[in-house]
Amino acid sequence: MAAQNKSSRIDEWLLQKIHRAAGHPAVRLELRNSAEVSPRDALAVANIVIQDRNSLLRLLLDPEAEFGDAYSEGRITLEGDLVSALELLYRSMSEAQHHSWYVKLVSKCMEYVQRNSLRGSRRNIQRHYDLNTDFYRLWLDPQLVYTCAYYSSPSATLEQAQVAKLDYVCRKVQLQPGERVVEAGCGWGALALHMAKNYGVTVRAFNISREQILFARRRAKELGLDHQVEFIEDDYRNISGACDAFVSVGMLEHVGREHYRDLGSIIHQSLTKTGRGLLHFIGRNYPRPFSTWTRKRIFPGAYAPALGEVMQIFEPWDLSILDVENLRRHYAKTLEHWLARFDKSEQQISEMFSPEFVRTWRLYLAGAVAGFRVGTLQLFQIVFARNACQLVPWTRAHLYTKAQHEEQETKWMYATS
Amino acid sequence: MAAQNKSSRIDEWLLQKIHRAAGHPAVRLELRNSAEVSPRDALAVANIVIQDRNSLLRLLLDPEAEFGDAYSEGRITLEGDLVSALELLYRSMSEAQHHSWYVKLVSKCMEYVQRNSLRGSRRNIQRHYDLNTDFYRLWLDPQLVYTCAYYSSPSATLEQAQVAKLDYVCRKVQLQPGERVVEAGCGWGALALHMAKNYGVTVRAFNISREQILFARRRAKELGLDHQVEFIEDDYRNISGACDAFVSVGMLEHVGREHYRDLGSIIHQSLTKTGRGLLHFIGRNYPRPFSTWTRKRIFPGAYAPALGEVMQIFEPWDLSILDVENLRRHYAKTLEHWLARFDKSEQQISEMFSPEFVRTWRLYLAGAVAGFRVGTLQLFQIVFARNACQLVPWTRAHLYTKAQHEEQETKWMYATS
Numbered sequence: 055m056a057a058q059n060k061s062s063r064i065d066e067w068l069l070q071k072i073h074r075a076a077g078h079p080a081v082r083l084e085l086r087n088s089a090e091v092s093p094r095d096a097l098a099v100a101n102i103v104i105q106d107r108n109s110l111l112r113l114l115l116d117p118e119a120e121f122g123d124a125y126s127e128g129r130i131t132l133e134g135d136l137v138s139a140l141e142l143l144y145r146s147m148s149e150a151q152h153h154s155w156y157v158k159l160v161s162k163c164m165e166y167v168q169r170n171s172l173r174g175s176r177r178n179i180q181r182h183y184d185l186n187t188d189f190y191r192l193w194l195d196p197q198l199v200y201t202c203a204y205y206s207s208p209s210a211t212l213e214q215a216q217v218a219k220l221d222y223v224c225r226k227v228q229l230q231p232g233e234r235v236v237e238a239g240c241g242w243g244a245l246a247l248h249m250a251k252n253y254g255v256t257v258r259a260f261n262i263s264r265e266q267i268l269f270a271r272r273r274a275k276e277l278g279l280d281h282q283v284e285f286i287e288d289d290y291r292n293i294s295g296a297c298d299a300f301v302s303v304g305m306l307e308h309v310g311r312e313h314y315r316d317l318g319s320i321i322h323q324s325l326t327k328t329g330r331g332l333l334h335f336i337g338r339n340y341p342r343p344f345s346t347w348t349r350k351r352i353f354p355g356a357y358a359p360a361l362g363e364v365m366q367i368f369e370p371w372d373l374s375i376l377d378v379e380n381l382r383r384h385y386a387k388t389l390e391h392w393l394a395r396f397d398k399s400e401q402q403i404s405e406m407f408s409p410e411f412v413r414t415w416r417l418y419l420a421g422a423v424a425g426f427r428v429g430t431l432q433l434f435q436i437v438f439a440r441n442a443c444q445l446v447p448w449t450r451a452h453l454y455t456k457a458q459h460e461e462q463e464t465k466w467m468y469a470t471s
Numbered sequence: 472m473a474a475q476n477k478s479s480r481i482d483e484w485l486l487q488k489i490h491r492a493a494g495h496p497a498v499r500l501e502l503r504n505s506a507e508v509s510p511r512d513a514l515a516v517a518n519i520v521i522q523d524r525n526s527l528l529r530l531l532l533d534p535e536a537e538f539g540d541a542y543s544e545g546r547i548t549l550e551g552d553l554v555s556a557l558e559l560l561y562r563s564m565s566e567a568q569h570h571s572w573y574v575k576l577v578s579k580c581m582e583y584v585q586r587n588s589l590r591g592s593r594r595n596i597q598r599h600y601d602l603n604t605d606f607y608r609l610w611l612d613p614q615l616v617y618t619c620a621y622y623s624s625p626s627a628t629l630e631q632a633q634v635a636k637l638d639y640v641c642r643k644v645q646l647q648p649g650e651r652v653v654e655a656g657c658g659w660g661a662l663a664l665h666m667a668k669n670y671g672v673t674v675r676a677f678n679i680s681r682e683q684i685l686f687a688r689r690r691a692k693e694l695g696l697d698h699q700v701e702f703i704e705d706d707y708r709n710i711s712g713a714c715d716a717f718v719s720v721g722m723l724e725h726v727g728r729e730h731y732r733d734l735g736s737i738i739h740q741s742l743t744k745t746g747r748g749l750l751h752f753i754g755r756n757y758p759r760p761f762s763t764w765t766r767k768r769i770f771p772g773a774y775a776p777a778l779g780e781v782m783q784i785f786e787p788w789d790l791s792i793l794d795v796e797n798l799r800r801h802y803a804k805t806l807e808h809w810l811a812r813f814d815k816s817e818q819q820i821s822e823m824f825s826p827e828f829v830r831t832w833r834l835y836l837a838g839a840v841a842g843f844r845v846g847t848l849q850l851f852q853i854v855f856a857r858n859a860c861q862l863v864p865w866t867r868a869h870l871y872t873k874a875q876h877e878e879q880e881t882k883w884m885y886a887t888s
Contacts, residue, residue, distance in 0.1 A: 148789070148858075208865060339858070340786040361792055362782030369757040372565070374846055375778055378795035383863060429791055429858030441565075441756070441846030446800060448625060454868040 065089035068110055075117065077146030081139055085110050099142055100134030116157050122347035126414040136416070137393070140424035148430060160346050168355035170310035172289055176262050178355035179308060183263035187242070189406055193395035198242035198269075201304035201334065202385035202433045212391040215384070220248040223303060225453055226377065226437050227332050228445040229253040233298040236260070236324050238290040238317075239305025243270025243283070249301075250282040257283045258297070260290055291316055297324050300331035307336050307356050311363055318367035330376070330439035330446075336385075337361060337432040352418045358431065368438055376446060377437040385433040386426035393419040482506035485527055492534065494563030498556055502527050516559055517551030533574050539764035543831040553833070554810070557841035565847055577763050585772035587727035589706050593679050595772035596725060600680035604659070606823055610812035615659035615686075618721035618751065619802035619850045629808040632801070637665040640720060642870055643794065643854050644749050645862040646670040650715040653677070653741050655707040655734075656722025660687025660700070666718075667699040674700045675714070677707055708733055714741050717748035724753050724773050728780055735784035747793070747856035747863075753802075754778060754849040769835045775848065785855055793863060794854040802850040803843035810836040 066089035073083055073091045082098035084090040086105050092098060104110050109129040112120040124130035132139055153161070168178060190198055195216045203215035204222045223245060229235070231254035237246050240259035243266070249255050261267050267287045274280040290305065291313075300321050309317055321331060336358040343349075344356055361378070368375060396403070396419055403412055425431035439446060483506035490500055490508045499515035501507040503522050509515060521527050526546040529537040541547035549556055570578070585595055607615055612633045620632035621639045640662065646652070648671035654663050657676035660683070666672050678684050684704045691697040707722065708730075717738050726734055738748060753775040760766075761773055778795070785792060813820070813836055820829055842848035856863060 204866075206866060206868070339789045339791050360782065360786055362779050362786055365777065365779030365782070369777055369779055372756045372846075374756050374797060374799070374849060375795060375851075376797045378792060379867070380791060380793045382791070383865065429789075432791060434792075448800065449621075449623060449871070450796070450867065451623070451871040454866070454871045 062089050065107065065110065066091065068114060072110075072113055072117065076143060077148075079142045079146035081134075081142060098134075100132055100136075100139035102139070103131045103133070105129045105131070115154075116160060116346065118157075118345040119160070119347040119350065122345070122351060122414070122417060125417050126351070126410045128409075128413070136420040137423050137427075140421050141428050144424055144428040144430050148428070157346065161343055164346055164349050165343070168349060170308065170313055170355050172291065174355060175289060175308065178353075179262050180264070181354055182352065183241075184265040186406065187265055187269055189403065190242075192399035192402055193392050197244040199244045200241055202381055203388040203391075204381065205384050205387055208387060212388065212395075215388065216244070217248075220245050221252070222453065223301065223332055223334065223435070224249055224253050226435065227299045227301060227330055228447065229255050229299060230445070231255065234258075234296065235299045235301060236293060236295075236297040238293065238300070238302040238320075239308070240266070240270060240285065241304065242266050243273055243285060245301070245303055246270070246283045246285070247273060247277060247279055250279045251277065255282075255299075258286060258293075258295070259283060260286050260288050260293060262287065262289055290320060293320050293324055295324065296326055298326055298329050300324055300329065302332070303334040305335070306333055306364070307353070307358055309357075310355060311341075311357050311359055311366075314359070314363065314366040315370065318371055318373075321367065321373070322371040325440060328440055328443045328445075330437065330443045333364070333367070333434075333436045333438070335359070335364075335434055337364070337434045339429070339432065348418070348421075351414050361434065364434075364436070372441065373438045374441055374443075375436060375438055377435075377450065379435045381433040381435060382426050382429065382431065385431070386423055389419055389423040389426065393423060479506050482524065482527065483508065485531060489527075489530055489534065493560060494565075496559045496563035498551075498559060515551075517549055517553075517556035519556070520548045520550065522546045522548070532571075533577060533763065535574075535762040536577070536764040536767065539762070539768060539831070539834060542834050543768070543827045545826075545830070553837040554840050554844075557838050558845050561841055561845040561847050565845070574763065578760055581763055581766050582760070585766060587725070587730055587772050589708065591772060592706060592725065595770075596679050597681070598771055599769065600658075601682040603823065604682055604686055606820065607659075609816040609819055610809050614661040616661045617658050619798055620805040620808075621798065622801050622804055625804060629805065629812075632805065633661070634665075637662050638669070639870065640718065640749055640751065640852070641666055641670050643852065644716045644718060644747055645864065646672050646716060647862070648672065651675075651713065652716045652718060653710060653712075653714040655710065655717070655719040655737075656725070657683070657687060657702065658721065659683050660690055660702060662718070662720055663687070663700045663702070664690060664694060664696055667696045668694065672699075672716075675703060675710075675712070676700060677703050677705050677710060679704065679706055707737060710737050710741055712741065713743055715743055715746050717741055717746065719749070720751040722752070723750055723781070724770070724775055726774075727772060728758075728774050728776055728783075731776075731780065731783040732787065735788055735790075738784065738790070739788040742857060745857055745860045745862075747854065747860045750781070750784070750851075750853045750855070752776070752781075752851055754781070754851045756846065756849065765835070765838075768831050778851065781851075781853070789858065790855045791858055791860075792853060792855050794852075794867065796852045798850040798852060799843050799846065799848065802848070803840055806836055806840040806843065810840060 065085045069083045069085060069089055069091040080093045080096035080099050082092045082101045084103045086103055109124045194200055195213045199216040203212060204219035205215045206218055229249060233255045235249055235255050235257045237257055237259040240246050240261045246257040246259040250257050264287060267285050270285045274283045338358050338360045341360045341363055349356060482502045486500045486502060486506055486508040497510040497513040497516050499509045499518045501520045503520055526541045611617055612630045614633060616633040620629060621636035622632045623635055646666060650672045652666055652672050652674045654674055654676040657663050657678045663674040663676040667674050681704060684702050687702045691700045755775050755777045758777045758780055766773060
């Protein structure tokens with residue numbers, strides 16, 4: 055009895071240590087059948103139950119990575135709303151956060167192991183994007199657009215918002231009929247097909263995910279656009295030939311900051327003397343890596359840059375930044391839709407993957423909703439151009455005309471099976 | 472006779488050297504009564520006549536500084552359109568440019584001599600802005616807004632465009648009645664007064680130009696806004712107290728890149744936990760100093776930063792960039808208006824200042840038109856906010872509604888004499 059009391063006191067002390075390290079969030083921490091810590095001055099929004107002392111100890115060593123893994127494996131359970139709890143944690147942690155030498159070391163090692171060499175990038179990308187197209191079909195929109203949508207109003211549907219995003223990108227770069235576009239990192243091909251179909255351009259779209267390229271080629275054929283859009287299974291570093299517009303939506307996160315100059319050099323080589331382009335990517339307010347958990351379980355080799363870091367792409371080549379927009383709230387909304395659909399499809403997903411996988415992905419999606427809500431994650435669209443580019447409008451008003459925007463028919467093209 | 476021929480050949484060789492160093496622009500170079508160089512494959516847009524060999528030699532040593540000074544003193548004359556000639560020169564030079572060790576040394580020394588310490592800044596600012604308000608009144612709009620205007624259409628008048636700019640800034644930061652605004656570098660006070668009058672906010676506006684502060688205080692009194700707007704003669708580094716919005720239009724150019732962290736720290740200290748703000752400034756595509764001529768004759772201590780450098784202001788404090796807009800074409804248009812009015816008022820200006828001064832300022836205004844047209848200069852407006860800021864609109868459409876924008880009454884307030 056005395057021994058148990060003593061170990062309970064140690065457990066409580068450890069729980070308090072974790073609670074403090076997380077910046078005293080308004081959540082209750084419990085080690086099952088042993089000890090608990092409640093928030094001091096607030097009602098607990100959620101109850102986090104650690105199932106065993108081993109998990110508790112590992113949580114002390116590397117809180118972010120262990121929280122994720124233990125949640126996935128059911129060694130940590132959470133009572134309450136997952137997104138709200140994560141929002142609270144992110145808010146309190148962003149004020150308290152300083153990583154231990156252990157976490158920093160793991161993070162550095164991971165950076166090396168997952169480095170984005172030509173081969174490394176292929177391995178990193180395949181681990182996420184080649185999972186299974188049927189899986190993504192269960193919770194993405196019909197065109198499988200796996201990047202932040204654009205909601206002209208918060209009540210728009212995901213389908214409407216994804217089509218609006220594709221079109222917003224086209225209008226931001228002022229595509230003209232007959233122009234040549236290069237797309238770096240084209241996912242399942244929705245943007246390339248939208249540009250070709252609605253703006254009369256020719257597109258060469260690059261991607262190193264084999265699954266996605268095969269899918270995109272099939273769609274191009276079905277839509278009769280295969281003479282206008284070429285889907286190329288290759289790395290952005292191997293792009294050659296000239297283009298009038300260079301577009302990349304959701305690839306920069308996988309480039310890695312040590313390769314921004316390479317990307318800039320490719321853009322410079324590709325763009326004509328009057329060319330322009332757009333980068334769309336998850337960013338940060340200041341330089342910081344993704345958690346080791348995110349890089350281990352979700353996006354190997356990924357890095358979301360601060361704007362200061364991104365300028366390495368443009369500055370060496372005298373490219374003008376014309377427009378930067380932060381669409382963080384739109385990504386929170388997009389992810390809410392994805393998470394809701396994911397939860398709705400849980401039965402089917404469970405038939406495809408293990409229960410651990412389902413919990414891992416739910417945590418990833420919920421964590422991303424929380425991150426974009428709280429502001430640990432940002433979503434930037436950057437429009438850039440050569441100095442001699444003639445297609446710079448007087449104002450940005452053309453992006454917000456009713457005809458183009460809200461009343462646009464949402465005639466998205468259904469994905470084929 | 473033989474001696475003269477020989478010296479003419481040397482002169483021609485020197486002119487060719489200058490022409491090559493400038494990237495072979497389509498202008499004709501002439502040393503009066505001695506030699507000339509014409510562009511190879513193009514018609515000359517302008518004829519630049521160097522009046523004496525001494526000026527020619529000095530031009531070799533420090534082309535930018537000497538061209539400016541010789542033009543001001545009449546030792547170089549230009550036949551043809553000054554703006555077009557400068558556009559050509561900037562285009563060809565931006566491809567050819569590499570500075571000599573001499574220019575680099577002069578540039579570095581100048582940086583030190585004109586450094587923006589508290590005292591240095593005051594000296595630098597006074598040299599430009601304390602010249603004489605009546606002088607600026609001759610070629611600025613009635614409210615004396617001495618920064619880039621916003622033209623909802625290129626045919627708007629300067630007066631309309633300056634009022635539109637003041638309002639655009641207010642709407643970008645979403646001012647709410649009763650809020651507290653800090654303005655760093657307020658010029659003659661037009662923005663502070665516009666915010667107070669039209670948005671019901673209270674403003675503390677800082678400036679170290681005595682002339683401008685006195686003028687602004689008089690206007691505040693006349694408009695009955697002196698209980699809402701306080702004009703403070705002090706440096707931005709001495710700003711204290713809390714504000715909901717931090718705005719600075721056209722001051723960053725005078726801060727100097729070694730003080731960006733200071734400015735960021737002041738913004739961080741001032742802004743509430745839900746605050747936001749806007750910086751408006753002349754920028755660059757990549758880091759490069761102003762010419763030594765510009766710093767010697769026009770803007771001592773000035774520096775126009777690349778966006779990558781500016782991020783030093785925001786990143787250390789976890790501030791989100793919400794919106795960056797490049798209004799370069801608007802500044803070219805604004806400067807065209809200023810230059811036209813300047814030329815129209817030449818008679819009156821000549822009665823105030825020397826002929827050298829008039830030529831110096833015409834070259835400065837014409838050079839700026841050319842710079843913004845060609846893209847050696849950019850104009851950025853950055854909207855930033857705390858993560859917890861609630862005033863982030865879903866889209867930027869509200870900036871482009873007809874009611875607010877085009878149909879807005881241009882009821883600018885006339886400056887008092």
